[in-house]
Amino acid sequence: xxxxxxxxxxxxxxxxxxxxxxxxxxxxxxxxxxxxxxxxxxxxxxxxxxxxxxxxxxxxxxxxxxxxxxxxxxxxxxxxxxxxxxxxxxxxxxxxxxxxxxxxxxxxxxxxxxxxxxxxxxxxxxxxxxxxxxxxxxxxxxxxxxxxxxxxxxxxxxxxxxxxxxxxxxxxxxxxxxxxxxxxxxxxxxxxxxxxxxxxxxxxxxxxxxxxxxxxxxxxxxxxxxxxxxxxxxxxxxxxxxxxxxxxxxxxxxxxxxxxxxxxxxxxxxxxxxxxxxxxxxxxxxxxxxxxxxxxxxxxxxxxxxxxxxxxxxxxxxxxxxxxxxxxxxxxxxxxxxxxxxxxxxxxxxxxxxxxxxxxxxxxxxxxxxxxxxxxxxxxxxxx
Amino acid sequence: xxxxxxxxxxxxxxxxxxxxxxxxxxxxxxxxxxxxxxxxxxxxxxxxxxxxxxxxxxxxxxxxxxxxxxxxxxxxxxxxxxxxxxxxxxxxxxxx
Numbered sequence: 001x002x003x004x005x006x007x008x009x010x011x012x013x014x015x016x017x018x019x020x021x022x023x024x025x026x027x028x029x030x031x032x033x034x035x036x037x038x039x040x041x042x043x044x045x046x047x048x049x050x051x052x053x054x055x056x057x058x059x060x061x062x063x064x065x066x067x068x069x070x071x072x073x074x075x076x077x078x079x080x081x082x083x084x085x086x087x088x089x090x091x092x093x094x095x096x097x098x099x100x101x102x103x104x105x106x107x108x109x110x111x112x113x114x115x116x117x118x119x120x121x122x123x124x125x126x127x128x129x130x131x132x133x134x135x136x137x138x139x140x141x142x143x144x145x146x147x148x149x150x151x152x153x154x155x156x157x158x159x160x161x162x163x164x165x166x167x168x169x170x171x172x173x174x175x176x177x178x179x180x181x182x183x184x185x186x187x188x189x190x191x192x193x194x195x196x197x198x199x200x201x202x203x204x205x206x207x208x209x210x211x212x213x214x215x216x217x218x219x220x221x222x223x224x225x226x227x228x229x230x231x232x233x234x235x236x237x238x239x240x241x242x243x244x245x246x247x248x249x250x251x252x253x254x255x256x257x258x259x260x261x262x263x264x265x266x267x268x269x270x271x272x273x274x275x276x277x278x279x280x281x282x283x284x285x286x287x288x289x290x291x292x293x294x295x296x297x298x299x300x301x302x303x304x305x306x307x308x309x310x311x312x313x314x315x316x317x318x319x320x321x322x323x324x325x326x327x328x329x330x331x332x333x334x335x336x337x338x339x340x341x342x343x344x345x346x347x348x349x350x351x352x353x354x355x356x357x358x359x360x361x362x363x364x365x366x367x368x369x370x371x372x373x374x375x376x377x378x379x380x381x382x383x384x
Numbered sequence: 385x386x387x388x389x390x391x392x393x394x395x396x397x398x399x400x401x402x403x404x405x406x407x408x409x410x411x412x413x414x415x416x417x418x419x420x421x422x423x424x425x426x427x428x429x430x431x432x433x434x435x436x437x438x439x440x441x442x443x444x445x446x447x448x449x450x451x452x453x454x455x456x457x458x459x460x461x462x463x464x465x466x467x468x469x470x471x472x473x474x475x476x477x478x479x480x
Contacts, residue, residue, distance in 0.1 A: 154429050155399045155429040155430070155431070156401075156429055158446075159389065159391075159399070185473075188472040188473055189448070189449070189450065189470075189471075189472050190448070193448070215472060215473050218473045218475050219473065219474065219475040220475065221475055222475045222476065223475040223476060224473075224474055224475060224476035224477075225473040225474075225475075226465070226470060226473075229473075235464075235465055237429050238399065238400075238427065238428075238429035238430040238431060238464070240431065240443075240450065240451060240463070240464050240465055240468045240470075241450050241451040241468065241469070241470035241471075241472070242470055242472050242473060243448070243449060243450040243451055243470060243471070243472055244445055244450035244451070247445070247446045247448050247450065248446075302429070320429070322428060339389070339401045
């Protein structure tokens, strides 16, 4: 039984499943230097971002909190911030400092590109060498918070990969861990079933309000969301309506009670199952999971979506026999025996739970090895 | 013989887990059994109507409403965006 994994204990009491040095851009104009440093230093990950410059108010707060959240993530051993100037860099730095992890910053002003890359490379090298002296220790599964996602969905998703992920989620919650489901638009038509699982009326209302707010927004713009959600590839995969997609998507969250509703990138304050109100597209949704402190992500796919997250190992689960043949490179866990051999999702969920412990202990995923990873922070207002 | 999964006894659509050809018999599995004659070719993963459904009636899968019939559906017909309409997020219809 997989009740433990081997993880990296952090100063703040959290436990990482990876031990990377994150080089984080404070804004888009820093990305070239971030990439150059990561190219030069093994053991680093490049956390790049678009925009930030010109953002303001709530939209800017989300950006700073999300960048900092990725730095605080337990999978990150140490952080090197790459900023343009010290004021905005400090906005992110001060949000990471309470974790007590090694934190360095380099600004392009006044050093210029060549000196910033040189100095950043020197500091990243030292951080990687220091991080490499850390060792994994046996850790209870309760230390894990996992994000559950689906993308490139089709009708097999609601029958195979998502129920498998749901069964794994139930196991983790029963062992004292946490699970976050998100993708607000993908509850349209299933929200009544999920709301009924809320621990109290306040949580239930907060969840339903988030879903209805999103629907109202789409309707107020006078638009038909069909073609965007379900997407064109969802429709080719047999999904007809958002309601059908939502009913299949919800299976990822298993059957346990909904304990809280989180904002974009917000870390849960307690154990159990949580809903995060955030846009559905995978890259920005996985980025929110990373900022919330998830150490692993389980990503169900039908017609195939290869993308993973930079900070959080992303396990691709698929039960479509055709996709398993054509996109085998991008799938980590095969759930096709549900339709092909009458296997039970609960049995596959047990297998996926053991695999979760293996990945948490160091087994690498396809999207890590192929570096099929991207970062995007959602935008909530136009740039000024 | 192509197979189709029925997820709830009340459902009027089933999901094919093999591609099916026009005129082929399709085996129903899951919550109900029997066979349905396919009226047209249906791709892997797409749905068929398994109970005659009137225009405007609810389409049920998982025992839940996934939309409404945009026109009458006959048993064995491909059930998809050409004959089923979503009821949610429809700003184009100015309904709430």
